[in-house]
Amino acid sequence: MAEKEGSAVPPQSKGSWGSFLKSIASFNGDLSSMTAPAFILSTTSLTEFSSYWTEHPSLFVAPAAEKDPARRAALVLKWFLSTLKQQYASRSEKLGSEKKPLNPFLGELFIGKWEDQAGTTQLVSEQVSHHPPVTAYSIWNSQHGVRLTGYNAQKASFSSTINVKQIGHATLHIDAYDEDYLITLPSLHIEGLISGSPYVELNGSSYITSSSGYTAKIDYSGKGWVSGKKNRFSAVLYPTGQEKDAIFSGEGQWIDKWAIKDAKNKSTFSSHDPSTTKTTPLTVAPVAEQDDFESRRAWKKVADAITKGDMDTTSVEKSIIENRQREMRKEEQADGREWERKFFSRTDKSPVFEKLAANVGEKTNESLTNGIWVFDQGKASAARSPYHPDVNPPIYIQK
Numbered sequence: 001m002a003e004k005e006g007s008a009v010p011p012q013s014k015g016s017w018g019s020f021l022k023s024i025a026s027f028n029g030d031l032s033s034m035t036a037p038a039f040i041l042s043t044t045s046l047t048e049f050s051s052y053w054t055e056h057p058s059l060f061v062a063p064a065a066e067k068d069p070a071r072r073a074a075l076v077l078k079w080f081l082s083t084l085k086q087q088y089a090s091r092s093e094k095l096g097s098e099k100k101p102l103n104p105f106l107g108e109l110f111i112g113k114w115e116d117q118a119g120t121t122q123l124v125s126e127q128v129s130h131h132p133p134v135t136a137y138s139i140w141n142s143q144h145g146v147r148l149t150g151y152n153a154q155k156a157s158f159s160s161t162i163n164v165k166q167i168g169h170a171t172l173h174i175d176a177y178d179e180d181y182l183i184t185l186p187s188l189h190i191e192g193l194i195s196g197s198p199y200v201e202l203n204g205s206s207y208i209t210s211s212s213g214y215t216a217k218i219d220y221s222g223k224g225w226v227s228g229k230k231n232r233f234s235a236v237l238y239p240t241g242q243e244k245d246a247i248f249s250g251e252g253q254w255i256d257k258w259a260i261k262d263a264k265n266k267s268t269f270s271s272h273d274p275s276t277t278k279t280t281p282l283t284v285a286p287v288a289e290q291d292d293f294e295s296r297r298a299w300k301k302v303a304d305a306i307t308k309g310d311m312d313t314t315s316v317e318k319s320i321i322e323n324r325q326r327e328m329r330k331e332e333q334a335d336g337r338e339w340e341r342k343f344f345s346r347t348d349k350s351p352v353f354e355k356l357a358a359n360v361g362e363k364t365n366e367s368l369t370n371g372i373w374v375f376d377q378g379k380a381s382a383a384r385s386p387y388h389p390d391v392n393p394p395i396y397i398q399k
């Protein structure tokens with residue numbers, strides 16, 4: 001792949017892209033501290049990224065209707081694979097390249113729901129830590145009895161490009177079978193950096209392991225390795241501990257169509273085509289009706305300034321948010337208290353994680369995620385919000 005230096009960079013930004021590349025070559029691993037040129041800044045905060053998990057609500061709830069545990073695990077794998085395109089390629093597809101997201105402030109919220117043939121699927125996403133940045137989320141569909149909850153942070157390093165290890169995990173619960181799935185997160189790196197049109201490539205492996213005794217392993221690769229195609233995966237699903245005895249398998253490009261097949265007779269179990277499987281748009285409250293801590297309302301002035309390309313206003317408005325945050329941290333310190341998270345609580349041990357992590361050799365890393373974060377039903381049910389009266393369980397947002 002020939003990358004012409006800076007070819008996708010707007011002419012007036014060539015200089016700043018060059019210095020940006022130099023600065024990341026020596027950066028300290030904290031992605032949020034990276035200052036990037038204007039044209040690569042996104043108007044979307046990382047708290048919004050949690051919504052990528054369920055842009056196909058029907059695929060998210062489908063496992064709940066499958067009685068056979070192996071086939072159910074295969075449907076969980078199918079849903080997971082279908083999310084990769086949203087999670088890792090949607091910015092490059094919509095905006096022309098990957099962009100640098102807004103760095104969420106502590107307590108930032110992103111709340112919404114999807115309404116479609118799967119019923120109502122609800123999302124709460126909360127920035128539970130600022131140093132290091134950690135986002136927690138819970139997504140549930142009460143009608144089908146499916147809930148996904150997780151948290152994640154990123155650890156970045158530079159070696160020929162930006163390499164990102166995701167710290168944290170997600171768990172999926174299916175009520176009908178009282179079944180839990182532990183989902184680990186893939187590592188990624190940035191391609192196309194020199195040419196100025198960065199995009200995400202996944203690498204390494206990730207796992208989905210279930211309390212029902214099945215594990216899926218997904219291997220990721222990109223261009224120039226095994227095949228000449230980008231965004232490749234190959235997945236196998238097997239009884240936990242018996243990787244050689246795959247029951248289902250699948251491979252392809254996670255941005256394109258693919259199928260999960262019976263590993264023995266190669267018949268198609270289920271296939272996915274992103275061009276024909278439409279995503280359901282997320283509904284969020286109008287900005288004027290949102291709480292002050294909700295992402296789009298809080299970042300509105302910054303986002304508008306970025307859209308206009310007005311870097312002076314961008315930095316003035318960013319400073320207002322940052323200074324307010326600094327004041328709040330000072331007040332909390334003076335009172336000897338910590339910022340109260342609205343939906344999540346820190347725990348020492350997540351029982352679901354403890355039960356399943358050994359299957360896939362996964363460990364928590366509390367120092368990189370400022371604790372282990374779990375959805376706190378008590379907090380979420382505490383009261384009703386004037387802003388989201390229809391969210392069930394009712395969501396309370398403290399003014």
Ligand SMILES: CC(C)CCC[C@@H](C)[C@H]1CC[C@H]2[C@@H]3CC=C4C[C@@H](O)CC[C@]4(C)[C@H]3CC[C@]12C
Pocket residue numbers: 031036040046049050052087088098099100101152154162164166190198200
């Ligand atoms: C684009 C270049 C110049 C700047 C690099 C920006 C960095 C901060 C961006 C690029 C791609 C981004 C990742 C893309 C997708 C996901 C999956 C989501 O579920 C959690 C956040 C996470 C893991 C993002 C974290 C931030 C990220 C690593």
